[in-house]
Amino acid sequence: MAAPGSLDTALSALxxxxxxxLPVSTAARVADAxxxxxxxxxxPPGSRLPEEAIGDALGVSRNTLREAFVQLAGERLVVRxxxxxxxxxxxxxxxxxxxxxVRRVVEIGAVRGGGSPAAVGAVREAVDEGRRAHDSGDGxxxxxxxxxxxxxxxxxxxxxxLNAVMNQVLAEMRLVFHAVRISGEFHDSFLPAxxxxxGHIESGEFQAAAQALDxxxxxxxxxxxxxxxxxxxxxxPLG
Amino acid sequence: MAAPGSLDTALSALxxxxxxxLPVSTAARVADAxxxxxxxxxxPPGSRLPEEAIGDALGVSRNTLREAFVQLAGERLVVRxxxxxxxxxxxxxxxxxxxxxVRRVVEIGAVRGGGSPAAVGAVREAVDEGRRAHDSGDGxxxxxxxxxxxxxxxxxxxxxxLNAVMNQVLAEMRLVFHAVRISGEFHDSFLPAxxxxxGHIESGEFQAAAQALDxxxxxxxxxxxxxxxxxxxxxxPLG
DNA sequence: GCATATTTGTCCGTATGTATA
DNA sequence: CTATACATACGGACAAATATG
Numbered sequence: 001m002a003a004p005g006s007l008d009t010a011l012s013a014l015x016x017x018x019x020x021x022l023p024v025s026t027a028a029r030v031a032d033a034x035x036x037x038x039x040x041x042x043x044p045p046g047s048r049l050p051e052e053a054i055g056d057a058l059g060v061s062r063n064t065l066r067e068a069f070v071q072l073a074g075e076r077l078v079v080r081x082x083x084x085x086x087x088x089x090x091x092x093x094x095x096x097x098x099x100x101x102v103r104r105v106v107e108i109g110a111v112r113g114g115g116s117p118a119a120v121g122a123v124r125e126a127v128d129e130g131r132r133a134h135d136s137g138d139g140x141x142x143x144x145x146x147x148x149x150x151x152x153x154x155x156x157x158x159x160x161x162l163n164a165v166m167n168q169v170l171a172e173m174r175l176v177f178h179a180v181r182i183s184g185e186f187h188d189s190f191l192p193a194x195x196x197x198x199g200h201i202e203s204g205e206f207q208a209a210a211q212a213l214d215x216x217x218x219x220x221x222x223x224x225x226x227x228x229x230x231x232x233x234x235x236x237p238l239g
Numbered sequence: 240m241a242a243p244g245s246l247d248t249a250l251s252a253l254x255x256x257x258x259x260x261l262p263v264s265t266a267a268r269v270a271d272a273x274x275x276x277x278x279x280x281x282x283p284p285g286s287r288l289p290e291e292a293i294g295d296a297l298g299v300s301r302n303t304l305r306e307a308f309v310q311l312a313g314e315r316l317v318v319r320x321x322x323x324x325x326x327x328x329x330x331x332x333x334x335x336x337x338x339x340x341v342r343r344v345v346e347i348g349a350v351r352g353g354g355s356p357a358a359v360g361a362v363r364e365a366v367d368e369g370r371r372a373h374d375s376g377d378g379x380x381x382x383x384x385x386x387x388x389x390x391x392x393x394x395x396x397x398x399x400x401l402n403a404v405m406n407q408v409l410a411e412m413r414l415v416f417h418a419v420r421i422s423g424e425f426h427d428s429f430l431p432a433x434x435x436x437x438g439h440i441e442s443g444e445f446q447a448a449a450q451a452l453d454x455x456x457x458x459x460x461x462x463x464x465x466x467x468x469x470x471x472x473x474x475x476p477l478g
Numbered sequence: 479g480c481a482t483a484t485t486t487g488t489c490c491g492t493a494t495g496t497a498t499a
Numbered sequence: 500c501t502a503t504a505c506a507t508a509c510g511g512a513c514a515a516a517t518a519t520g
Contacts, residue, residue, distance in 0.1 A: 025321065025487070027309070051506070061489045062506090063302050070266065070306045074313040076400075082264065083496045083506055101398035105352070109344035159340035161315075165404055265508070290486070300509045305487090322486055322516045 027067035030060055034068060038077045038088060039171050041178025045090040049078065075168050077175065091176050093225055099176075100221040102169055106162060107153050107217070108210045111201065115156030120201055123152040127198045134191055142191075143177070149194050153213070156201075180227050189223070190216060266306035269299055273307060277316050277327060278410050280417025284329040288317065314407050316414065330415050332464055338415075339460040341408055345401060346392050346456070347449045350440065354395030359440055362391040366437045373430055381426050382416070388433050392452070395440075419466050428462075429455065 034054075037043050055065045069086050072078045078086045091099075114120075130145035147170050154166040193216040200209035273293075276282050294304045308325050311317045317325045330338075353359075365388035372380035386409050393405040432455040439448035 025319075027487090063305075063490090064488065066302075066507090067306055067309050070309045071313055074310055080264075085506065098398050098400055101396050102400050102404075105348035105396050105398070105401060106344060109348035113344070157340050157344050159337050159344070161337055161341050161408070162344060165341075169400070264506095289484095301486095302510090303508060323518095324486065 025067075026060055027064050027071070030058055030065060031068035031071045033058070034072060035075070035077060035171065038072070039174040041174070043088050045088045045175060045179050047088045049086045049088065051085070076172055089172070089175060091172065091179070093228055095172075096176055096224060096228070097221065099169055099172055100217060102165075103150070104214065104217050106166060106169070107150060108213055110154045110157040110162065111197070111209050111213055112206050113157055114201070114204070114206050115158065119152070119156045119158065122155060123149065123198050123201060126152045127194050130191055130194060134188075146190055146194070147173075149190075149198075153197075176224065180224070182227065186223050186227070189219065264306075265299055266303050266310070269297055269304060270307035270310045272297065273311060274314070274316060274410065277311070278413040280413070282327050284327045284414060284418050286327045288325045288327065290324070315411055328411070328414060330411065330418070332467055334411075335415055335464060335467070336460065338408055338411055339456060341404075342389070343453065343456050345405060345408070346389060347452055349393045349396040349401065350436070350448050350452055351445050352396055353440070353443070353445050354397065358391070358395045358397065361394060362388065362437050362440060365391045366433050369430055369433060373427075378426055381430075385426075385429055385433070386412075388437075392436075415463065419463070421466065425462055425466070428458065 034043075034049075043049070049069070051062045051065055051069075055062050058065065069078060069080065073080050073086065077089055079089050080086050126145060126149035129148060130142055133139075133141035133145050151163070151166055151170065154162055193212065197209050197212045197216070200206070200212060273282075273288075282288070288308070290301045290304055290308075294301050297304065308317060308319065312319050312325070316328055318328050319325050365384060368387060369381055369384035372378075372384050390402070390405055390409065393401055432451065436448050436451045436455070439445070439451060
């Protein structure tokens with residue numbers, strides 16, 4: 001029941017998605033549409049997602065919508081409570097720490113192994129994208145560029161499966177970012193870090209890059225956990 | 240159409256699963272049942288999984304079965320071809336290499352970070368399990384123990400999400416293992432390697448453990464790719 | 479190349495059980 | 500405790516795409 005009005009607004013924009021009849025299933029398109037709403041923060045964590053209401057809003061049947069829910073639940077963006085319904089995932093501080101454990105292993109592991117010149121170039125491109133966003137004062141684009149940077153780091157490993165894992169992790173991170181108030185310094189801090197990490201990679205100093213990345217991830221986790229400001233009971237979900 | 244008889248046999252044993260009414264959805268139980276059949280090699284890669292036939296065999300409706308298929312497709316155990324149906328995933332040599340890229344990053348990354356005494360103890364337990372299986376000449380149990388060993392390595396990182404990733408990777412690996420003829424030496428080679436890796440971890444020599452694990456994974460990938468014996472066209476799926 | 483049969487994709491209606499007001 | 504709302508699961512239906520003869 002958290003903000004049903006915004007829910008309607010969020011879903012109404014997707015009704016037109018049915019028009020293009022691509023060889024992709026309706027359920028997949030519904031999942032894509034909902035995933036976008038979720039990662040854009042338009043559906044706040046903890047929100048109930050009633051089948052009938054959302055199915056009507058999207059113009060799809062409950063069966064089709066349920067298939068999309070199964071997919072999103074597998075990506076941990078929504079949680080299915082038996083006989084209760086599906087809810088937008090609420091990430092606890094423990095979940096945030098878990099995500100950073102994944103990131104430390106996956107990102108650092110990918111950086112240690114280096115990558116092809118093209119993959120390294122993609123890292124540099126993400127750094128430049130962040131710098132341009134910073135210069136134009138676009139905080140939102142800056143956050144997106146940072147996600148591109150870390151996606152590019154993982155892509156160094158050259159594994160489609162690892163890329164998919166990172167995509168899911170970043171989607172969950174966006175869920176967290178939208179749930180908390182991000183201070184300006186949080187966004188600014190990673191620009192020089194990215195530059196440093198990228199430089200090490202370009203010069204083949206993977207160990208130094210891994211160390212710098214580890215430092216960055218530890219700082220990032222600490223800052224993010226602080227901004228969550230845990231209530232009385234620790235390990236509790238955050239709104 | 241590949242071995243419909245074995246498909247019937249495989250599914251008939253699961254019909255009784257409906258008896259226990261746990262707070263777990265039917266679709267989830269169907270997914271569990273199918274996943275077991277898939278990872279046990281009872282449904283060979285490339286097999287078609289017709290909705291009506293399997294739904295009847297499992298005693299569930301097509302809608303419920305389709306929810307299970309969505310979940311299994313997300314785990315890459317089956318592949319959905321639009322308007323064609325779902326098929327048991329066929330892994331190409333490129334897929335195998337991709338899986339090993341994931342394993343190198345995830346397993347080595349987890350080992351580098353060390354783990355709690357309990358997590359290290361689980362690694363040792365998996366080594367012992369493998370030794371017992373070897374002593375009793377149970378090749379099947381040996382393979383299972385090896386999977387437990389690598390699962391325990393990843394568990395060192397203490398991340399539920401990373402454990403889930405590894406579980407999916409191992410499920411795909413089983414798909415490969417069942418599709419190829421495994422030579423006896425393949426199973427025997429990892430026993431001393433596991434012992435060595437475990438010893439390094441117990442003595443806190445994580446760098447040495449990581450190096451030994453890297454060597455093992457490289458050897459394992461090479462041996463597995465060799466046993467696949469790629470036909471004329473490289474990168475093609477294997478039966 | 480064409481006509482037919484099969485199967486998927488999607489929807490609807492409905493019965494049942496569970497949770498909540 | 501009753502009543503209501505909702506999720507769960509089933510079966511049937513139909514169009515569209517695909518496979519088959």
